[in-house]
Amino acid sequence: MDSDDDMLDAYDDVESGEYDTSSDRDDDDDEHGHGENETDCGYLVEDDDSSTSTRCSQVNYVVLKEEDIRKRQEDDIKQVSTVFSITNVEASVLLLHYRWNVSKLNDEWFADEEKVRRTVGVLEGGSLVVAVDNPRKVKCGICFDKFRRIKIVPVVCGHSFCSTCWNGYVSTAINDGSGCLMRKCPEPSCHVAVGRDVVEKVVSSEEERDKYDRYFLRSYIEESRKMKWCPAPGCEHAVEFSATGMSASYDVSCSCSHRFCWNCKEDAHSPVDCGTVSKWILKNSAEAENTTWILANSKACPKCKRPIEKNHGCMHMTCGSPCKHQFCWLCLGAWTEHGGSTGGFYSCNKYEKAKKGGLYDEAEKKREMAKSSLERYTHYYERWASNEKSRKKAFGDLQVFLSEKIAKLSEVQCIPETQLTFITDAWGQIIECRRVLKWTYAYGYYLPESEHEKRRFFEYMQGEAESGLERLHRCVETESEVFQDGEVPSEQYFNAFRQKLNTLTSVTKTHFETLVKALENGLCDVKSQAACSKETPSKKRRK
Amino acid sequence: MICADLKVVRLILYLSWRDRLLCANSDMQQSRARLFKEYKEVQREKVADPDIQLVCDDTNIFKWTALIKGPSETPYEGGVFQLAFAVPEPYPLQPPQVRFLTKIFHPNVHFKTGEICLDILKNAWSPAWTLQSVCRAIIALMAHPEADSPLNCDSGNLLRSGDVRGFNSMARMYTRLAAMPKKG
Ligand SMILES: [Zn+2]
Ligand SMILES: [Zn+2]
Ligand SMILES: [Zn+2]
Ligand SMILES: [Zn+2]
Ligand SMILES: [Zn+2]
Ligand SMILES: [Zn+2]
Numbered sequence: 186m187d188s189d190d191d192m193l194d195a196y197d198d199v200e201s202g203e204y205d206t207s208s209d210r211d212d213d214d215d216e217h218g219h220g221e222n223e224t225d226c227g228y229l230v231e232d233d234d235s236s237t238s239t240r241c242s243q244v245n246y247v248v249l250k251e252e253d254i255r256k257r258q259e260d261d262i263k264q265v266s267t268v269f270s271i272t273n274v275e276a277s278v279l280l281l282h283y284r285w286n287v288s289k290l291n292d293e294w295f296a297d298e299e300k301v302r303r304t305v306g307v308l309e310g311g312s313l314v315v316a317v318d319n320p321r322k323v324k325c326g327i328c329f330d331k332f333r334r335i336k337i338v339p340v341v342c343g344h345s346f347c348s349t350c351w352n353g354y355v356s357t358a359i360n361d362g363s364g365c366l367m368r369k370c371p372e373p374s375c376h377v378a379v380g381r382d383v384v385e386k387v388v389s390s391e392e393e394r395d396k397y398d399r400y401f402l403r404s405y406i407e408e409s410r411k412m413k414w415c416p417a418p419g420c421e422h423a424v425e426f427s428a429t430g431m432s433a434s435y436d437v438s439c440s441c442s443h444r445f446c447w448n449c450k451e452d453a454h455s456p457v458d459c460g461t462v463s464k465w466i467l468k469n470s471a472e473a474e475n476t477t478w479i480l481a482n483s484k485a486c487p488k489c490k491r492p493i494e495k496n497h498g499c500m501h502m503t504c505g506s507p508c509k510h511q512f513c514w515l516c517l518g519a520w521t522e523h524g525g526s527t528g529g530f531y532s533c534n535k536y537e538k539a540k541k542g543g544l545y546d547e548a549e550k551k552r553e554m555a556k557s558s559l560e561r562y563t564h565y566y567e568r569w570a571s572n573e574k575s576r577k578k579a580f581g582d583l584q585v586f587l588s589e590k591i592a593k594l595s596e597v598q599c600i601p602e603t604q605l606t607f608i609t610d611a612w613g614q615i616i617e618c619r620r621v622l623k624w625t626y627a628y629g630y631y632l633p634e635s636e637h638e639k640r641r642f643f644e645y646m647q648g649e650a651e652s653g654l655e656r657l658h659r660c661v662e663t664e665s666e667v668f669q670d671g672e673v674p675s676e677q678y679f680n681a682f683r684q685k686l687n688t689l690t691s692v693t694k695t696h697f698e699t700l701v702k703a704l705e706n707g708l709c710d711v712k713s714q715a716a717c718s719k720e721t722p723s724k725k726r727r728k
Numbered sequence: 729m730i731c732a733d734l735k736v737v738r739l740i741l742y743l744s745w746r747d748r749l750l751c752a753n754s755d756m757q758q759s760r761a762r763l764f765k766e767y768k769e770v771q772r773e774k775v776a777d778p779d780i781q782l783v784c785d786d787t788n789i790f791k792w793t794a795l796i797k798g799p800s801e802t803p804y805e806g807g808v809f810q811l812a813f814a815v816p817e818p819y820p821l822q823p824p825q826v827r828f829l830t831k832i833f834h835p836n837v838h839f840k841t842g843e844i845c846l847d848i849l850k851n852a853w854s855p856a857w858t859l860q861s862v863c864r865a866i867i868a869l870m871a872h873p874e875a876d877s878p879l880n881c882d883s884g885n886l887l888r889s890g891d892v893r894g895f896n897s898m899a900r901m902y903t904r905l906a907a908m909p910k911k912g
Contacts, residue, residue: 326856327762327820327855327856328758328761328762328765329762329765329766329769330761330765349758350855353758353818353821353855354821354855357818357821357822364851371854371855371856372854372856373848373854373856373857
């Protein structure tokens with residue numbers, strides 16, 4: 186507890202501010218529940234508290250369910266067919282060709298209807314007809330069999346193919362992919378588009394019709410510049426994004442709970458920009474061979490060399506009895522060197538080259554450089570990957586907590602569940618912070634070595650945030666377990682735990698808020714903050 | 729004529745025998761029926777199109793070869809080029825695979841494998857095309873090479889750099905070497 190008190194001491198003057206939407210409470214007041222910012226129509230509004238937020242970041246996005254998408258698509262079709270006085274099928278063909286851009290279609294149609302009809306393949310006065318050159322029997326252009334007229338599928342251009350061949354033609358196209366939406370008449374010289382009416386008439390398999398229908402629906406989102414599919418596997422929602430004013434991030438939350446960047450579709454990565462993220466992802470795949478060892482789930486204890494498995498989310502490891510050595514999963518250094526209690530900074534986040542004296546010859550220098558550049562990368566990659574793992578772990582733990590543990594805890598401690606939401610909040614904070622922290626390592630990797638001031642400032646803030654987060658994560662992981670078994674039934678202990686967790690949650694939130702703001706500003710207030718970073722160590726030494 | 733009819737009879741016998749053995753696959757049934765119609769059509773059209781001679785394999789209706797004449801006023805004039813067709817089971821819903829058996833210097837034909845880059849053999853395929861019309865399209869491609877999608881880079885580069893004379897002489901040389909009957 187010593188170190189915690191010490192840390193809290195240093196920050197007792199910081200009033201907690203609103204930071205993220207996932208957990209917007211720091212005390213026991215729980216009049217409002219989670220998920221209340223999602224209304225029936227699926228409107229999600231991310232709204233930073235304006236009193237603490239300096240940027241105007243009201244971002245509007247709408248999560249669209251399949252019915253919503255269909256409705257919009259049908260409305261567009263109806264609008265076009267009414268204005269142009271054409272059938273819904275013809276309107277669909279035109280809209281597919283114009284990538285669902287109604288206004289562009291409008292402009293071009295009224296400028297030169299004839300030309301639009303010709304290029305898209307929609308005949309004027311098109312009704313389905315059968316060629317009548319031979320009154321009795323017609324030759325199918327695909328199987329070359331002769332059929333009575335009744336067996337020939339009527340199409341607007343009058344080209345004759347039997348229903349079996351039409352079925353084969355359209356089915357093959359459907360199984361080949363979304364290109365089936367843009368099919369033309371099988372006659373090579375004919376440009377008439379195959380509309381939905383023909384597809385419905387000739388395709389017998391229910392499965393293939395559904396497939397066609399799916400492509401039709403998907404094209405509405407995929408061709409749009411304002412709507413995108415949620416990238417979560419199995420999720421069928423789309424998100425329409427419209428930034429109002431200067432928005433800082435593209436992060437959206439789908440109603441399936443997946444958070445992603447609307448712009449690049451990666452996992453939500455604010456406050457780091459898409460460019461840095463894509464560079465980083467590319468780098469990771471290029472270096473994948475060199476970094477597989479990082480993803481291992483067990484490491485040898487640095488003291489007793491016994492393998493120890495990581496089954497917690499926090500990086501603070503404790504070896505089993507009798508060793509009991511406490512060390513850091515990331516750097517394998519003693520945990521005692523990881524906080525303010527020893528008077529230093531938390532500096533596990535910082536990459537420092539192993540310094541070597543002496544003279545190198547050219548070749549050795551080059552080798553050394555290659556080695557150190559890989560070393561530098563692995564430093565950031567390991568932290569990035571570990572935080573992602575840890576975020577996932579925390580997410581799973583939160584689910585377990587909500588589905589089982591909260592009820593048990595409420596029973597054992599005789600406290601109503603509504604008063605245990607401070608634990609849920611802590612988990613929510615951890616998940617969000619792990620996400621942010623993860624991306625700050627991609628940011629740190631690309632922050633130029635030459636920007637000394639910025640780097641120092643950044644690493645200081647990142648270190649403080651990380652150190653707070655490790656405490657919070659460990660506290661909720663280990664200490665809440667104790668109360669679970671009812672071994673410590675004392676109300677007093679539980680209240681102390683509540684107090685501690687609330688404080689840690691709020692402190693961590695504040696740290697991350699500061700970090701996020703600084704990164705969003707591109708670390709440009711480095712000068713004004715420099716004083717603060719020099720001041721803090723003395724504060725810490727006070728005790 | 730008698731000879732051709734005998735061949736038809738043989739083919740029918742062979743195919744009906746195979747059908748009884750194989751569990752009849754409807755794709756295969758359809759493609760075979762269609763190929764058979766093409767086969768009869770080819771017998772009739774031989775006279776109509778003297779530039780194309782399509783021949784079906786004696787025992788396998790999914791294997792064809794064709795002899796096509798190099799189009800006049802091109803470096804391929806005077807040459808006779810052999811094509812090999814491998815017809816897939818879903819034919820005509822899927823295009824046949826065609827390649828040159830005769831060496832040819834052409835930007836859209838792979839010099840080593842004879843593979844042909846032609847849109848109608850890929851995404852622009854229509855089931856209304858026939859083996860005969862594919863041959864016609866290949867003859868048209870010989871007369872009008874597409875230098876921008878080259879399978880033979882040397883040849884494509886010659887054309888794109890505007891060295892038509894260089895291209896023509898190379899193409900003519902290979903026509904003479906590979907596509908003309910050796911005079912004893
Ligand atoms: Zn047919
Ligand atoms: Zn047509
Ligand atoms: Zn989703
Ligand atoms: Zn992004
Ligand atoms: Zn140990
Ligand atoms: Zn460490």
